[in-house]
Amino acid sequence: MRQGFQLNLQQRLFLSVGGLTTLIFIFVIVYVASVTTKNEKEHAYSQAQDLAAGFANKAQASLEGGMDAARTLAQSLEAFENIPTEARRPVIMAMLKKLIESNPNFLCIWTTWEPDALDGMDKDFINKMGSNEAGRFVITYFRDNGNIESS
Numbered sequence: 001m002r003q004g005f006q007l008n009l010q011q012r013l014f015l016s017v018g019g020l021t022t023l024i025f026i027f028v029i030v031y032v033a034s035v036t037t038k039n040e041k042e043h044a045y046s047q048a049q050d051l052a053a054g055f056a057n058k059a060q061a062s063l064e065g066g067m068d069a070a071r072t073l074a075q076s077l078e079a080f081e082n083i084p085t086e087a088r089r090p091v092i093m094a095m096l097k098k099l100i101e102s103n104p105n106f107l108c109i110w111t112t113w114e115p116d117a118l119d120g121m122d123k124d125f126i127n128k129m130g131s132n133e134a135g136r137f138v139i140t141y142f143r144d145n146g147n148i149e150s151s
Helices: 009-078 085-102
Strands: 110-114 138-143 147-150
Touching: 009 085, 009 110, 085 110, 085 138, 085 147
Parallel strands: none
Antiparallel strands: 110 138, 138 147
């Protein structure tokens, strides 16, 4: 036997206990790290879902406000026949302008009518405000540098 590699009982016991303790310590560190990583991933996923749900609710509320205004306008325009023929275009233009003025989040609002469907007077409105080159009622209000413009 070699005399340089002989360990006494105390040294062998120290190496055995020390090695075992080191292995247990490494196992505990790996276990704690994996559990912590798993928990942090779950927490991050949960936070991401909560954040996404919050943004979705805000977007839905914003879009719903616009859709409510569009539905109300559509229902109002369905009754256009109750407006005197010669007043239809100015009344509808005033409604649209008031709607965009009252809703600062709206960038643009418009209505487009089939030829002669609104008042049968398209020929009298060729190239006039709120009408196109055929006289068809086609009005758009939009925001431009804080001002409301029409085309």
